[in-house]
Amino acid sequence: MTRKSILLFITCVTLVAANAAAYTYVGDVNSDGEVGIADVTSLVSIVLSGEESSNVLADVNQDGEIGIADVTALINYILTNEAPRYVALDDSAVTENAEEIPDDDEDPFFNDYIENAPFTSTVTITYDGNTAGFTGKPNGVTISVDGAHVMVISATKNVKYVLKGSTDNGSFKIYSEKKFCLTLNGVSITNPTGAAINNQCGKTFYVVLPEGTTNYLADGPTYTEVEQEDQKAALFSEGQTIFSGKGALTVYATGKSGITCDDYIRFRPGPHITVTSTANHGVKANDGIYINGGVLNITVTADAVKGINCGGLCEITGGRTTVITTGAPIIATTEVGNDTTSCAALKADTALVITGGILNLKATGDGGKGINCNSTITKTGGDVTVVAVGPKITAAPKGVKCDLTMTVSGGKFYTYSARSKPLDVDGGITVANGYTTYKTLDHTVQIDY
Numbered sequence: 001m002t003r004k005s006i007l008l009f010i011t012c013v014t015l016v017a018a019n020a021a022a023y024t025y026v027g028d029v030n031s032d033g034e035v036g037i038a039d040v041t042s043l044v045s046i047v048l049s050g051e052e053s054s055n056v057l058a059d060v061n062q063d064g065e066i067g068i069a070d071v072t073a074l075i076n077y078i079l080t081n082e083a084p085r086y087v088a089l090d091d092s093a094v095t096e097n098a099e100e101i102p103d104d105d106e107d108p109f110f111n112d113y114i115e116n117a118p119f120t121s122t123v124t125i126t127y128d129g130n131t132a133g134f135t136g137k138p139n140g141v142t143i144s145v146d147g148a149h150v151m152v153i154s155a156t157k158n159v160k161y162v163l164k165g166s167t168d169n170g171s172f173k174i175y176s177e178k179k180f181c182l183t184l185n186g187v188s189i190t191n192p193t194g195a196a197i198n199n200q201c202g203k204t205f206y207v208v209l210p211e212g213t214t215n216y217l218a219d220g221p222t223y224t225e226v227e228q229e230d231q232k233a234a235l236f237s238e239g240q241t242i243f244s245g246k247g248a249l250t251v252y253a254t255g256k257s258g259i260t261c262d263d264y265i266r267f268r269p270g271p272h273i274t275v276t277s278t279a280n281h282g283v284k285a286n287d288g289i290y291i292n293g294g295v296l297n298i299t300v301t302a303d304a305v306k307g308i309n310c311g312g313l314c315e316i317t318g319g320r321t322t323v324i325t326t327g328a329p330i331i332a333t334t335e336v337g338n339d340t341t342s343c344a345a346l347k348a349d350t351a352l353v354i355t356g357g358i359l360n361l362k363a364t365g366d367g368g369k370g371i372n373c374n375s376t377i378t379k380t381g382g383d384v385t386v387v388a389v390g391p392k393i394t395a396a397p398k399g400v401k402c403d404l405t406m407t408v409s410g411g412k413f414y415t416y417s418a419r420s421k422p423l424d425v426d427g428g429i430t431v432a433n434g435y436t437t438y439k440t441l442d443h444t445v446q447i448d449y
């Protein structure tokens with residue numbers, strides 16, 4: 001069968017879709033799945049009562065308070081049929097895809113799967129306040145402990161390091177000649193002067209979160225730098241970093257980014273990972289980000305930062321990823337004029353490919369974008385919701401900005417911008433046959449079926 005594609009022009013209104021009950025809409029004050037006059041009645045009664053309300057959908061203009069301005073905003077949404085979807089962090093369970101684990105060692109990603117990497121010796125490191133201890137050190141591994149700061153130097157193969165306990169002034173730093181496994185077995189590490197985890201090994205780095213464990217990693221506001229060494233995040237790795245397991249990890253960064261890798265990052269199905277940075281990016285990788293599953297909640301609040309910042313292929317095949325970014329642009333004056341860098345929930349320097357999973361993105365700052373892609377966007381599946389609700393002061397808060405072409409041949413796609421273009425694709429959009437529902441209003445573009 002030939003796949004006949006049709007072009008969707010943003011100016012062309014084909015069909016106006018009813019708000020699907022599967023999504024939550026700002027202004028649905030009575031939570032009946034649609035935004036209508038009944039919500040005005042509910043909202044007015046909240047406003048008139050003068051009492052505090054925890055109903056986040058009643059804060060229609062999303063300014064953090066509920067008042068008469070929200071009634072005006074709600075009526076406007078009803079008149080234009082353009083209430084935006086409500087995007088919030090979501091730690092509930094997600095339906096995961098079955099994983100295909102490559103068993104051919106010629107497969108380029110064979111080494112991403114810990115199932116293909118036997119670990120024959122285990123070092124257990126236990127943090128306890130201002131101290132740390134270890135057991136099980138094999139030959140070829142040197143461990144030095146300074147307070148609760150642990151440094152490992154290893155030339156040995158097949159070593160697994162298991163971290164547990166808690167410290168407010170500690171870290172785990174490793175130089176290894178071989179790939180290794182780091183199991184976070186209910187550990188809490190805050191390093192006030194640098195990364196909580198600092199992996200200087202360029203080989204595969206397996207981060208395993210065992211089911212039932214909760215883990216916490218935090219940096220501090222000021223890093224003590226080491227010359228000719230990178231230390232870019234609360235969890236930093238030189239080598240490709242693979243997250244697996246069914247446990248939970250919270251990363252809280254106030255000095256730099258949350259998770260940064262100078263190679264690529266893969267999130268396998270299973271983990272619940274929450275990343276917050278008040279200083280820089282949420283998750284950044286130089287060579288690629290693969291989200292195959294898990295629950296990923298990212299919040300970034302700083303100027304010009306990105307929730308997900310990907311220097312290589314960004315591929316989303318499963319799981320549920322939610323990103324909320326807040327921050328103003330940074331304007332640099334150059335010889336040719338001003339260069340403005342805005343926040344984005346997801347920034348892709350090369351191709352963005354979405355084949356499955358749920359992706360919920362929200363940008364709230366001046367000029368903050370949902371997706372900013374320097375290359376092509378290819379969407380063959382998955383459910384994508386993007387809202388840009390920030391003001392347009394020095395930059396345009398676009399929902400999706402794509403420098404090349406965008407192709408949609410599967411899944412659902414929704415983008416909203418309160419004060420700029422919801423969808424701005426320089427090279428044109430191609431939507432495959434079979435899509436029956438398009439909604440293209442002033443602030444909303446929806447490609448659905």
Ligand SMILES: [Ca+2]
Nearest residue numbers: 028032034039
């Ligand atoms: Ca309603």
Ligand SMILES: [Ca+2]
Nearest residue numbers: 059061063065
């Ligand atoms: Ca409000």
Ligand SMILES: [Ca+2]
Nearest residue numbers: 229230238262
């Ligand atoms: Ca580096």
